[in-house]
Amino acid sequence: MAGTYREFDIIIVGGGIVGGALAYTLSKGPWQIALVDAVEKKIEDARLIALNAGSCCLFKNSGLWPALAADATSIQQIHVSHQGHFGITRIAAQELGVDTLGHVVPANAIVKSIFAALSNRENVKIICPALLTAITPDTETSTLAFDTAAGKEIYQADIIIGADGSYSTVRELLGIQTQTIDYQQSALVTVTELARHHNHVAYERFQKEGAIAMLPLADNRVATIWTSSNTHINHLMQLTPSDFLQQLQQQFGYRLGRMLQIGKRATYPLQMQQVQQQLKQNVLLIGNAAHTLHPIAAQGLNIALYEVAALTDYLLKQSSLKKCLMNLPLDSLQQSFSRRLSHGLTELFAKDLFPVNLARQAGMISFDQCTPLKKKFASHTMGKAGHVPSLFLNME
């Protein structure tokens, strides 16, 4: 390939939360790392992310939590219900003997804290805007071509990480196929102000067509995530703020008291995507590039951060990076239960089928009465099931 050559130990393509977090946790190793993104980072992500306890530990153990703590709101209880049906599930931190079930943090705050910390890492080179145009993968050293403002640049490294999101160019250039389910649904995200405090309860209310999640934020505010068909979400976006508020109050009910006003609304298309191959030679896909989940179970980023923690553990133990991904136990990166959980929940709750509703009601009622089952469910959703990577361990 023709162009300016540069050599690194690790190249991470995609500087979203996942690529950025990995660059940061790996920066403690002895390697030269390139973090390359197609666009200059503008902090304008409206998502409000429910981080499970494991992900919070990752931020605490890697020293990023002090920068996030002021924007993080603790979840003390999760309350799941279904409109028009009997049966409620509650999971409480106190009942499980833990301080918190997780925290809600704005995606913007996470990105900001990661990039502020990265700016102090001399062994991480942030390169953007640089558009990936070609990859020649190899078990030892791979070669990547980027179009940059300075012209064509060629980078080489022992390990390539594709963290370039749901429409991954890395994946496409390697010819890796995906299994995709387009739900024909979108998520509408906004912030709702309440007349009273939420008492740190996160609500998930399933409906005939989709769900409404209300997650605790600072003061009397909650993050509202309304998932529904594309047509319905388009309709909700057209409503005036006061008409939207009225619809929201009517559909969600008064569990959180009276709703006073909403903030700016943003929408995200929803799909489930799973790669058929996560590793090709020395190129590994992680985060949304490897698997995009329905946000109903609030697990997409949590699963990706688990991958970041497990991969960091693995790489920090290697004496040489060359060929080391060939021995990577891919199972150790995957929390397959969570993936099944997210997809399963959508299938179970998004359809208004009478037998499914009956099963759901029966399932939810017995689930609420069965503490050991709840503990098992909670340990998975909190990111604490099975083998736990060191960055996910509670060191306090």
Ligand SMILES: Cc1cc2nc3c(=O)[nH]c(=O)nc-3n(C[C@H](O)[C@H](O)[C@H](O)COP(=O)(O)OP(=O)(O)OC[C@H]3O[C@@H](n4cnc5c(N)ncnc54)[C@H](O)[C@@H]3O)c2cc1C
């Ligand atoms: C409404 C909503 C709510 C959610 N809530 C939760 C939640 O509560 N909890 C949770 O765990 N998860 C949640 N998720 C999922 C979570 O947001 C994602 O899993 C996570 O943000 C994925 O991050 P990523 O870094 O893998 O991908 P992205 O954020 O998409 O980042 C990819 C990066 O790659 C760059 N890029 C793309 N193409 C190229 C290229 N060719 N060359 C170089 N760079 C490139 C992009 O510019 C971008 O910076 C939610 C998702 C949605 C839509």
